[in-house]
Amino acid sequence: MSVTLSATLAANEDIERRRRAGERVLHLAFGEAGLPVHPALRDRLAAASERNGYGPVAGASGLRAAAAGYWTRRGLVTDPELVVCGPGSKSLLYGLILAIGGDIVLPMPSWVSYAAQADLVGSRPILVPAPPGEGGVPDPDLVAAQVRQARAEGRTVNSVLVTLPDNPTGRLATPETVRRLAEVARDLDLTIISDEIYRDLMHDPDVPYTSPADVAPERTVITTGLSKSLALGGWRIGVARLPEGAHSLRQRVLAVASEIWSAPAAPVQEAAAYAFGDPYELTERIELSRRLHGTVARAVHDRFAEIGASVPTPQGGFYLYPDLSHLRLGGSTEITKILLEEHGIGVLPGHAFGDDPSAARVRVAVSLLYGETTEERLAALTSPDPLSLPWIAANLEFLSTGLSRLSPVRSRTARERGPALVPLPCHG
Template sequence: MSVTLSATLAANEDIDRRRRAGERVLHLAFGEAGLPVHPALRDRLAAASERNGYGPVAGASELRTAAAGYWTRRGLITDPELVVCGPGSKSLLYGLLLAIGGDIVLPMPSWVSYAAQADLVGSRPILVPAPPGEGGAPDPDLVAAEVLRARAQGRTVSSLLVTLPDNPTGRLARPETIGRLVEIARELDLMIISDEIYRDIIHDPDVPYTSPADLAPERTIITTGLSKSLALGGWRIGVARLPAGAHTLRRSLLAVASEIWSAPAAPVQEAAAYAFGEPPELADRITRSRRLHGAVARAVHERFAEIGAVAPPPQGGFYLYPDLSHLRLGGSAEITKLLLEEHGIGVLPGHAFGDDPAAARVRVAVSLLYGDTPEERLTALNSADPLKLPWIADNLDYLSRGLKGLALVRHGAVRERHPAFVPTPCHS
């Protein structure tokens, strides 16, 4: 089996290397939330620093109870005994693929690690395009035919996955789409994995949101964590909500967990229990984060639209997925290389997300534009108009110049290196 470094992590390391060498690169390739840790969480972690025992494989009872309360407040009454914690939802997703077995249906495009993890566990992913203008869920009109075709070939197809809202597109599947997927999952006896790690940073909280667990609680697993909503990516903590009665699945998942990570880090679990309790100061932090992510994502979307790129407006998280095929400069790999090497803009190619390599679609993450220092990022978080902050305005101007330079190549202009490649101190 050939395993390569995750595309997101590889791009992050490459961009860091270039910046250390003096290049200015606008970092739009890495989905890190880009905000400081809230002081209340930092204090909780420090207070728990002497908790050094392994603890239960499923996670501390305090954390499982807090996570159950989190879902119950969203209309999903949850038994803490059916909550399993892990070192990030990414690890839990891997454990679930091992525990469930069989092949899995994924939306196309979808987060780089879904298909990679499926390959690692010996599962063959079935990539099904999302409905036009949506993201994060395979088109229900296509799923049944693909599953039946795979089963006719002797394959075991056991599950399908949705991401609400989505990475890479920043879009949210419509409730009607989720409803139709649930019907198909029942007809074909598929388990549904719903990755809802971006749920709390939907830009407009009034947009209708439907989890598959609202409609099919008996066959839906939800995963989430704190890396996006509270910018705790480096803390590595996630939780999974299993369906009622899924005791066999729970035993299998815990068996996997016991052999891979033993137990989540005890001090982080204590801070996470506090976070999932949603105290007012953390609820306010998430509200401010949601506003910042939305404002900057919309501004970046406007810059791409100015050069004719096609992309549905982002609805959640800190991503958008523009299509630059109209420039006729090659597929996703070629356009990504041009943006980085000629214009100092780092993005991820769409083919890393399972998309057609010939299409010039790229994944853009805006969350590292908020500043280079914790002070700048906190100022951005608390600003009534973050787009007017000098460092964010400078980043957006730099993006505009680079994109316009890329568009000029299409019109036969002489290609010149972006002036920002002069080694000078720069903002992110």
Template sequence: MAMHSATLAINETIQARKTAGEKVLHLGFGEAGLPVPDGIAALLARAAGRNSYGAVVGSSEAREAAAGWFGRRSLPTEPDQVLFAPGSKALLFALLAALPGDLVLPCPAWVSYAAQAAIVGKRVIDVPIPAECGGVPDPALLEQALTRARTAGANPGVLLLTVPDNPTGTIAPPEYVREVCAIAERHGLAIVSDEIYAELCHDGQPAPSAAAYLPERTVVTSGLSKSMALGGWRIGFARVPDNRWGAGLMRDLVGIASEVWSSLAAPMQAAAAHILADPDEVTGHIAAARRLHATVARAVHGEFTRAGAACRLPRAGFYLYPDFEPVRDDLARRGITTGAELANVLLERYGVGVLAGEAFGDESRGLRARVATSLLYGESADERWTALRSDDPMELPWIAGSLNHLRDALTGLGRG
């Protein structure tokens, strides 16, 4: 039986505490935390009358827009290579159900990959990430991990990459992506490249894609939950390779989709077609979001490193993955020896919600946690718009207050 998603569970827990009047700093949930642009909201309202079932794959309008979107990102695509779904999570599940073999997964990784693999009866072959970044398995360890897995009776078949990464907020360098793709090719693996954060690289430069290095065996998934903060709209899309293997996979995915979700809601397809055409309203909004995510994530990174944690510098999205190993002895004197204990003390004693690394497949003894910074932008749409448009969002009283709350919590944690 699948368990309640850890990220959704902590969000519900913290929201319930806030509703009850508790002061809680919500750093546990990866919601993009920004309002919907007026033009996009108006477009959805105009499409509300589209209440008929549509094609499982998506409308021709939406598929053409997605194909052009990929093409402008150096990945030439035809509309028949694209499939839409209610969120990229549904597509990831369908891919794991359709593709043969067990799942090879960087560790730590987003909570739902392993859970979905378990639902469809796949083993998970964990491979540690490199020291510099997350989202890809360490190339130096991948080949031997595959050999060990086969010796133990596993059947590696699918390699899942997340570039940029959740939970670490980093971007794997092109040479790592190239190397793991070469290993995947030698071992006959299919690659699922989750690129949901690719529009949010802090420097505005494109993230490397496995589709550039193993195009004939790479499926790319993406969506509008992160770049446009439309998580509640559930708009996801995938691109399969333009070859016989990709066409066969598309048939399998359509078969699964037709029995599970039928099609993406028609009004959402209208929104997707508009957004994926990259109008100025959209590209400007994403650029502003990118700047805000970078500014706040770096400020929060500074607080954790000043508290003694080791932490990779965030380079995309709105995540950090601090490691309190350097202060383990100090925490042990307070009875904190695991990531779960660390997260519990932060929440119960200091009103700071984070998610223990164990939820992402990390070892339970590790003093690591995933920190999401995107719900610091404000409680109301007005506050979030102000943060998005501010030249110095860290000076806004609600963001400065949240940073002070975190600083006090980390100071208290260190003092015991």
């Protein structure tokens, strides 16, 4: 087994290195929410700073009760005893994959860490494309066929993982697709792991949202956290909602947790319990974040569409997944290299998400375009027209210029010259 640094983290470090060297790089490769901590959360964390005990492996009772309330208010009545907390939903996903065991079905494309975590625990992922125009949920008909084939070959397949809404595509699976997948999972006795960390960042809250737990509650585990909706990636806190009656799974997950992270950080749990209570000042912040992410994501979408890229309209989070194959510049590795080295645009290649390497699809994250300082980011968050702010407008203009210069002829010429160093501007 070969273990390498996560593609997103590796790209982030490379881009930061280039920036320190004086290169102008537009950072579209890292899925960080890009917004300041809300003062109410900062104050809660500071007030709990003296809490230095380990606490229960499953998480503090106050946090588990708050998370249960969070899901109950979203139509999923939840027993706090079936909530497990961890240092980020990423850790919980790893613990779940290990505790459930067997091979796992993943959407193609899907977040880089799913397949990597499966590999770490000895689970072989089965990559299944999403239905056309959707993302995050593998096509149910293809899931049924591939699971049956894998089992006929002697493999043990126990789970399927979905992301609602999706990273990398920014799309949301339709309620019908979710219901069909739930039927397949029931027929094949698969546990559904539903990563819903972007649920509260749907650009249009009126778009129908169906969780697998709505239609298959007996076999669905939900994970979420605060790193995206409240921009707390560095605080590392996540929660998982287990199905009713899943006491054996709970014990296995807690056994994994006890050997890997012992318990989430106690002060962070205090702040997270407050956040999962949905207080007004935080739901207001999430609403502003949702609006900002959607506005900038649509603006970036339009700039890719202008050069003829095939790019689904983003529906949630801060991601897009354009296809630049029409330029005939190679696959995802080649187009990513050209964008970065010749045009100063940092993105992630589609093959890092399990996609076909020959396709020139890339994952674009817009959330680091909002500004370089806390003041700029807050201004972006509260502005009725964030695209008019000078630093965001400059970032979008830089993107438009770079994309407009993408052509086989121009790229060959640029490659012969080699990459140019461009001074960093004051903003963005």
